[in-house]
Amino acid sequence: MSTETEAVAETGASFTGETDAPASKAEAMKARLRDEVISHLAPHDPLPPERELANRFAVSRATVRQALARLADHGWVYRVQGSGTFVADKDLVTKSPYLTSFSEDIAERGMTPGSRVLRLEHVRADERVARELLIPVGSRVVHIERLRTADGAPLCVEGLWLPEWLTGENLGPELLGSLYAYFEHAGASPARAHQTLRAVTLDEAQAELLDTEPGAAALTVSRIVFDAHGRRIEASNSVYRGDRYDFQINVKRRA
Amino acid sequence: MSTETEAVAETGASFTGETDAPASKAEAMKARLRDEVISHLAPHDPLPPERELANRFAVSRATVRQALARLADHGWVYRVQGSGTFVADKDLVTKSPYLTSFSEDIAERGMTPGSRVLRLEHVRADERVARELLIPVGSRVVHIERLRTADGAPLCVEGLWLPEWLTGENLGPELLGSLYAYFEHAGASPARAHQTLRAVTLDEAQAELLDTEPGAAALTVSRIVFDAHGRRIEASNSVYRGDRYDFQINVKRRA
DNA sequence: TGCCGAGATTGGTTCGAACCATTTGGATTC
DNA sequence: GAATCCAAATGGTTCGAACCAATCTCGGCA
Numbered sequence A, B: 001m002s003t004e005t006e007a008v009a010e011t012g013a014s015f016t017g018e019t020d021a022p023a024s025k026a027e028a029m030k031a032r033l034r035d036e037v038i039s040h041l042a043p044h045d046p047l048p049p050e051r052e053l054a055n056r057f058a059v060s061r062a063t064v065r066q067a068l069a070r071l072a073d074h075g076w077v078y079r080v081q082g083s084g085t086f087v088a089d090k091d092l093v094t095k096s097p098y099l100t101s102f103s104e105d106i107a108e109r110g111m112t113p114g115s116r117v118l119r120l121e122h123v124r125a126d127e128r129v130a131r132e133l134l135i136p137v138g139s140r141v142v143h144i145e146r147l148r149t150a151d152g153a154p155l156c157v158e159g160l161w162l163p164e165w166l167t168g169e170n171l172g173p174e175l176l177g178s179l180y181a182y183f184e185h186a187g188a189s190p191a192r193a194h195q196t197l198r199a200v201t202l203d204e205a206q207a208e209l210l211d212t213e214p215g216a217a218a219l220t221v222s223r224i225v226f227d228a229h230g231r232r233i234e235a236s237n238s239v240y241r242g243d244r245y246d247f248q249i250n251v252k253r254r255a
Numbered sequence C: 001t002g003c004c005g006a007g008a009t010t011g012g013t014t015c016g017a018a019c020c021a022t023t024t025g026g027a028t029t030c
Numbered sequence D: 001g002a003a004t005c006c007a008a009a010t011g012g013t014t015c016g017a018a019c020c021a022a023t024c025t026c027g028g029c030a
Helices: A002-019 A025-040 A052-058 A063-071 A102-108 A127-133 A179-185 A203-212 B002-016 B025-040 B052-056 B061-073 B102-108 B125-135 B179-185 B204-210
Strands: A076-078 A084-087 A113-124 A140-150 A152-161 A188-201 A215-229 A232-241 A247-253 B077-080 B084-087 B113-124 B139-148 B153-163 B190-201 B217-227 B232-241 B248-251
Touching: A002 B179, A025 A063, A052 A063, A063 A076, A063 B084, A076 B190, A084 B025, A102 A140, A102 A152, A127 A152, A127 A232, A152 A203, A179 A232, A179 B061, A188 A232, A188 B077, A203 A232, A203 B061, A215 B179, A215 B217, B025 B061, B052 B061, B061 B077, B102 B139, B102 B153, B153 B204, B179 B232, B190 B232
Parallel strands: none
Antiparallel strands: A076 A084, A113 A140, A140 A152, A152 A232, A188 A215, A188 B217, A188 B248, A215 A232, A215 B190, A247 B190, B077 B084, B113 B139, B139 B153, B153 B232, B190 B217, B217 B232
């Protein structure tokens, strides 16, 4: 039941946030450019020049440039100095390298996220967790293990460790809903993360949970999440079925 | 022999480019901030305010902000609105999501890249290659297969496909040196790429080449590379040993 | 016909300024 | 002593302007 709660809550939030109240003029410009300009053009068609867009939409060129930069990050357009800004091929639009929750990530891919809690307990931090959370070895931390699903099918086994200075003695259901909402409530909103991707093979227990064979390929995403104050609020390790998940990213050549 | 040529050439370029001629004031500011400010501070110490930095280094605040933004991308600092900019923990500095060649990537990790060519030939584009390069099925493409090494140890098997409009009938040694240098020469400098990461297991042939066991975990990086004109100049597929390679990235929470 | 160069066009960088949003810390108040 | 409020400090956004760098266009020239 808590699985559905989270799915609905986070999905809803992610969708309404898109059109409600643009956080800035640049964000609004980004949406307008996508809907009113790019959608009327074919791939590799040039967009109007920045100066003309600034004039037409009654904003400064800086705002237009910020919007265009974000569109380029997402793979909607590409830019050529001295030449123009062009519509990109539509088959390669990806999310930017932004920090997202599992639910947001899955919803963005057009599926319905779900989750089943396998474990929820206080444990002592081992060497790895202590190093990742920057706390002494043996400190008490909350450990959560969840099976995450997309459209009902098992997709990933997720292990989470939260420092106890954040959670207190708490082990209640609020830790089982949207974790990111809980972070907000605790005054430690996620701000940035360091992620490491590796390839591994599944052991028997993991294979059982993910409904596949031991030795199958899996993608592990290890993540250390920071709040706005630079405090480490989560260490996690997600093991994704290799045949059902990939990680896409657009990169630019450095100057 | 061509392996050493590439390694030396690309490594050298990557290192000299750092200090020679700053491409812009912002890039220079980034280096100066790292060397003259951050290096004298401890993690979580605040940097001087933007306005003061702008004054001290005699540049505009916009330039300072651009430099700080790039340092944040690389994980050197983190920023908190209303509070300040702070030195980040030093164990999590990564390269930004920039497009790099294998040689640059390995050199950045402090190892020496090498390569052995396994195959070099003209082939007809199959369905996948045709789709990725946006050319008709059956078009002639150059196919290169290389074993890539780091400090002499096999790290990845790399398959490349280049459209023939770029290479012509050419199959000479210039294709075996630094490929990115060849792109420059051909007037098609790499500008951006779309990457997909997946986890797979190695088949027997791959395991043999990578000096490990069939069924071992491997990370595949599929890449479509574009030049400044949006033309697709390379489709590639690199299979990395899962126990010797990971992919690190810093991400921020979206606004 | 082909090449070359000058000028126009376009995105990229830098500047200075003003204002907004958030955070912080001290003063005030109870 | 605790809670509240307010002003200052700081990063974030937007504006207008100027100039730089790469590219494109088109006319002149060989």
